[in-house]
Amino acid sequence: KAGVTQTPRYLIKTRGQQVTLSCSPISGHRSVSWYQQTPGQGLQFLFEYFSETQRNKGNFPGRFSGRQFSNSRSEMNVSTLELGDSALYLCASSLLPSGRQNTGELFFGEGSRLTVL
Amino acid sequence: GQNIDQPTEMTATEGAIVQINCTYQTSGFNGLFWYQQHAGEAPTFLSYNVLDGLEEKGRFSSFLSRSKGYSYLLLKELQMKDSASYLCAVWNQGGKLIFGQGTELSVKP
Numbered sequence: 139k140a141g142v143t144q145t146p147r148y149l150i151k152t153r154g155q156q157v158t159l160s161c162s163p164i165s166g167h168r169s170v171s172w173y174q175q176t177p178g179q180g181l182q183f184l185f186e187y188f189s190e191t192q193r194n195k196g197n198f199p200g201r202f203s204g205r206q207f208s209n210s211r212s213e214m215n216v217s218t219l220e221l222g223d224s225a226l227y228l229c230a231s232s233l234l235p236s237g238r239q240n241t242g243e244l245f246f247g248e249g250s251r252l253t254v255l
Numbered sequence: 256g257q258n259i260d261q262p263t264e265m266t267a268t269e270g271a272i273v274q275i276n277c278t279y280q281t282s283g284f285n286g287l288f289w290y291q292q293h294a295g296e297a298p299t300f301l302s303y304n305v306l307d308g309l310e311e312k313g314r315f316s317s318f319l320s321r322s323k324g325y326s327y328l329l330l331k332e333l334q335m336k337d338s339a340s341y342l343c344a345v346w347n348q349g350g351k352l353i354f355g356q357g358t359e360l361s362v363k364p
Contacts, residue, residue, distance in 0.1 A: 180357055181357075246298045
C-alpha cells in the first residue's frame with residue numbers, strides 16, 4: 139500500500155509569507171502527527187490529529203496551525219514566516235492515536251523541506 | 256522538563272557491535288522507541304519497549320530500564336548500510352512523542 143505522502147517536497151519562501159503543507163496518511167490510518175526537524179533541535183512535536191480533532195499540541199507559537207479533513211488528510215500552516223522556521227517538516231500516520239497503540243509504530247513521510255529567506 | 260540524551264556521533268567498524276545509549280527524563284512514560292533515519296529520508300521504526308528488558312529483532316536489539324530512565328540500541332554484525340542517524344523517542348504521559356537529538360552512526364570498512 140502507498141506510504142505517507144507529503145507535498146510539496148521542497149519550497150522556498152521569504153520572511154513574512156505564509157505556507158501550507160499537505161500530508162496524506164496511509165490508507166486507513168486516522169491519526170496524523172506533525173514534527174519539525176532542524177539540525178540544532180532535532181525532531182520536535184508540533185501537533186496530532188485524530189478523526190479531524192486536534193488531540194495534542196507541542197510548544198510552538200500560534201503561527202503554526204493545522205487541520206485534518208474527513209478523509210484523514212492533514213494540512214499544516216505557518217503564517218508570518220521567520221528565518222528560524224527553515225526546517226524539514228515531517229508528517230507521520232498511525233492507525234490509532236498516541237496512547238492507544240500497542241506497537242508504537244509511526245509511519246513517516248519523507249518530509250517537506252522549507253527554506254525561509 | 257523533558258529531556259532525552261543520546262550521543263551526537265559514533266563510529267564503528269563493519270562487522271562489529273555497537274551500543275547506542277539513551278537516557279530520558281520525561282513527565283510520565285508510555286513507551287520508548289528507536290527510529291533509524293538515513294540522510295534525506297524519512298525515519299523508519301526499529302523498536303518499541305514499554306516493559307523492562309531486552310527486545311531482539313534480528314541484528315537489532317533494544318533494552319529498557321524504566322527505573323533508571325535508560326535504554327540502549329544494540330546493532331550487531333554492522334553493515335555499511337547501517338550508517339544513519341538513530342533517534343530515541345519517549346511517549347510521555349500526555350501522549351506526546353519526545354525525540355532525542357539523534358546519534359549519527361558512521362560505519363567504516
